[in-house]
Amino acid sequence: MARASYPAYYTFWHILGEYALKLSAWLVLFFLILPILVIIPLSFNAEPFFSFTQGMLQLDPEAYSLRWYQGIVENDNWLLAIKNSFFIGIFATLIATTLGTLAAIGLSSDDMPFKRAIMALLLSPMIVPLIIIAAGMFFFYTKFSLAGSYLGLIIAHAALGVPFVIITVTATLSNFNRSLYYAGLSLGASPIRTFFDVVVPLIRPGVISGAMFAFVTSFDEVVVVLFLAGPGQRTIPRQMFSGLREQINPTILAVATLLILVSVLFLLALELLRRRSEKMRGLDDTTR
Amino acid sequence: MNTPGTFNDASDHYLQFKAVQKSYDQVTLVVKDFNLDVSQGEFLTLLGPSGSGKTTVLMMMAGFESVTSGDILLDKHPITRTAPYRRNIGMVFQNYALFPHMSIAENLAYPLKVRKKPKAEIESQVARFLALIELEAFGNRTPGQLSGGQRQRVALARALIFNPSLVLMDEPLGALDKKLREQMQLEILRLHKKLGFTVIYVTHDQTEALTMSDRIAVFNDGVVQQCASPDVLYEQPSNAFVADFIGENNFLPGVVEHVSDDIADIKVSTGEVIRATRVDCGDSGSDKVTVAIRPEKLFILPTDHEYDSAITVKLTDRLYVGDFLRYFFELPDGTEIVVKYLNDHAAPRIAVGDEVQLVFRARDSFAFSPM
Numbered sequence: 001m002a003r004a005s006y007p008a009y010y011t012f013w014h015i016l017g018e019y020a021l022k023l024s025a026w027l028v029l030f031f032l033i034l035p036i037l038v039i040i041p042l043s044f045n046a047e048p049f050f051s052f053t054q055g056m057l058q059l060d061p062e063a064y065s066l067r068w069y070q071g072i073v074e075n076d077n078w079l080l081a082i083k084n085s086f087f088i089g090i091f092a093t094l095i096a097t098t099l100g101t102l103a104a105i106g107l108s109s110d111d112m113p114f115k116r117a118i119m120a121l122l123l124s125p126m127i128v129p130l131i132i133i134a135a136g137m138f139f140f141y142t143k144f145s146l147a148g149s150y151l152g153l154i155i156a157h158a159a160l161g162v163p164f165v166i167i168t169v170t171a172t173l174s175n176f177n178r179s180l181y182y183a184g185l186s187l188g189a190s191p192i193r194t195f196f197d198v199v200v201p202l203i204r205p206g207v208i209s210g211a212m213f214a215f216v217t218s219f220d221e222v223v224v225v226l227f228l229a230g231p232g233q234r235t236i237p238r239q240m241f242s243g244l245r246e247q248i249n250p251t252i253l254a255v256a257t258l259l260i261l262v263s264v265l266f267l268l269a270l271e272l273l274r275r276r277s278e279k280m281r282g283l284d285d286t287t288r
Numbered sequence: 289m290n291t292p293g294t295f296n297d298a299s300d301h302y303l304q305f306k307a308v309q310k311s312y313d314q315v316t317l318v319v320k321d322f323n324l325d326v327s328q329g330e331f332l333t334l335l336g337p338s339g340s341g342k343t344t345v346l347m348m349m350a351g352f353e354s355v356t357s358g359d360i361l362l363d364k365h366p367i368t369r370t371a372p373y374r375r376n377i378g379m380v381f382q383n384y385a386l387f388p389h390m391s392i393a394e395n396l397a398y399p400l401k402v403r404k405k406p407k408a409e410i411e412s413q414v415a416r417f418l419a420l421i422e423l424e425a426f427g428n429r430t431p432g433q434l435s436g437g438q439r440q441r442v443a444l445a446r447a448l449i450f451n452p453s454l455v456l457m458d459e460p461l462g463a464l465d466k467k468l469r470e471q472m473q474l475e476i477l478r479l480h481k482k483l484g485f486t487v488i489y490v491t492h493d494q495t496e497a498l499t500m501s502d503r504i505a506v507f508n509d510g511v512v513q514q515c516a517s518p519d520v521l522y523e524q525p526s527n528a529f530v531a532d533f534i535g536e537n538n539f540l541p542g543v544v545e546h547v548s549d550d551i552a553d554i555k556v557s558t559g560e561v562i563r564a565t566r567v568d569c570g571d572s573g574s575d576k577v578t579v580a581i582r583p584e585k586l587f588i589l590p591t592d593h594e595y596d597s598a599i600t601v602k603l604t605d606r607l608y609v610g611d612f613l614r615y616f617f618e619l620p621d622g623t624e625i626v627v628k629y630l631n632d633h634a635a636p637r638i639a640v641g642d643e644v645q646l647v648f649r650a651r652d653s654f655a656f657s658p659m
């Protein structure tokens with residue numbers, strides 16, 4: 001029955017190869033997803049353990065609880081970390097999105113000299129090992145008393161987010177029809193007005209997905225935070241890191257579960273955006 | 289309104305190009321010496337082969353490219369000192385360039401909105417122009433929901449709605465199929481007649497240029513080769529390029545024997561001496577020239593048509609094209625000559641290999657210096 005779906009020329013070895021391929025694909029998926037999925041039930045553990053208790057395995061309601069979630073809310077360290085993560089993430093995203101969008105527009109112009117060199121430089125935070133960037137930033141920022149301050153962390157995270165914005169906006173701009181900009185000018189709108197009325201609405205999907213990447217980058221960044229943050233600037237990843245070492249209890253699993261939830265929401269939002277921009281692009285094609 | 293040729297002499301210097309040059313790389317000149325004088329309300333077409341610099345000239349007018357040297361005057365004022373968005377020049381792009389995120393009505397309203405016109409005026413103007421292009425029911429659609437021809441009409445209306453001093457169109461019909469293109473040509477002419485705007489129209493399609501324009505500027509090699517009404521361009525080309533580019537032409541190489549006023553006696557490769565109108569050829573003996581004669585101005589002897597010269601040729605092929613016939617002849621030196629006849633009783637019956645005499649009038653043949 002199943003054989004019928006194979007091409008007629010398939011030998012035993014072809015079919016074996018096909019099964020091997022499917023098996024390895026499933027294995028990869030399994031090893032990628034399982035460690036993440038297993039966290040979710042464990043975060044509802046009623047006991048302070050990182051493993052499934054007998055009760056949990058028997059699906060005993062008594063073995064599950066929300067105590068670790070409650071632990072987050074009652075712990076000032078965690079609350080501060082959550083607040084810091086959002087505060088730093090949001091401001092870093094605003095800066096990265098503005099600068100990255102402007103940079104992408106400048107770099108997409110034909111007259112821009114040293115395009116490749118500048119592009120490589122701006123994208124380097126994505127490629128250079130984070131630990132090197134963090135160490136460099138530490139020494140540099142200390143000179144300006146930026147180490148141990150919110151401003152320092154925001155600037156550092158903005159620099160890490162810029163490459164994502166540049167990449168997504170550049171991709172959107174490559175679909176942008178330059179004569180639309182000229183059309184705006186010819187109709188009497190100033191370059192700035194044309195930018196906001198014509199360019200921005202059309203590249204918005206790229207800007208927003210770049211912003212999301214920038215935010216996520218800041219949100220789960222720990223290396224730079226370890227170097228630059230003072231005790232007042234602990235973020236969620238930093239708090240989880242110390243939580244692992246100091247107070248071994250499933251609170252960090254509860255936090256991780258919440259983070260997974262946030263990530264899934266972000267992925268869904270990105271997917272919606274992608275569909276919208278695809279629709280928009282289809283529209284743009286017809287105007288070419 | 290404007291019969292061809294009206295604008296020839298009595299130009300009011302509305303738009304003037306004075307020795308305009310353009311170089312993109314500071315080394316080669318794309319536009320070498322561009323001079324043109326356009327009247328208000330005129331429909332002028334810039335016709336030239338691809339890559340001849342037509343778009344470059346429009347871009348300089350619109351202000352999207354700088355002028356390397358020379359002046360462009362609009363109503364006696366140099367426009368080169370005005371920012372593109374203050375020039376009040378409407379532009380129709382080949383790819384329409386409609387804003388995809390705005391509805392048709394919003395697209396039309398945009399130039400009025402940036403000019404801060406009152407809301408009521410904007411609404412009535414948009415309604416008027418939607419009616420003008422017969423798309424009243426489409427105001428709320430987006431450009432993506434329209435067909436190519438409809439989009440082109442919206443682009444046209446958007447370039448006209450703010451009453452521009454000048455409208456530039458860069459191959460606006462290039463993306464449409466033949467039938468739609470012919471419809472749109474009439475549509476553009478209708479609007480031009482009704483609203484009386486000044487147009488600089490760019491195309492590489494000579495049929496389009498010949499049917500639409502008051503005057504055509506044939507553009508090649510960075511300079512205007514000739515600027516004249518379609519009939520003058522066709523019947524009195526001023527150099528070999530124009531003679532070749534506009535319509536179909538035969539070219540006979542020869543040398544000048546003798547000139548008198550505007551007639552040149554030219555010895556062709558068969559040894560015969562023919563008489564042709566002298567245009568831009570030299571006047572001393574033995575100057576090399578090329579004589580252009582249109583296929584429909586050549587007749588096969590015997591004929592009732594009057595003539596001044598004859599050349600002896602051999603028939604190599606005959607093509608049946610329905611309503612007319614094409615005869616292909618060859619000179620001893622290999623030069624090919626095409627003759628066009630209406631497919632009626634007068635069409636001569638000759639066989640391949642026959643030697644015949646082709647005759648023509650001096651006023652239908654033009655002696656140019658070779659290209």
Ligand SMILES: Nc1ncnc2c1ncn2[C@@H]1O[C@H](COP(=O)(O)OP(=O)(O)O)[C@@H](O)[C@H]1O
Pocket residue numbers: 312313318336337338339340341342343344345
């Ligand atoms: N932005 C530009 N930079 C450099 N060269 C250009 C640019 N635009 C056009 N050219 C060159 O100028 C010449 C004329 O181009 P264009 O004005 O587009 O001709 P047309 O519109 O008649 O086809 C071409 O050789 C083209 O390669």
Ligand SMILES: [Mg+2]
Pocket residue numbers: 342343344
């Ligand atoms: Mg062009």
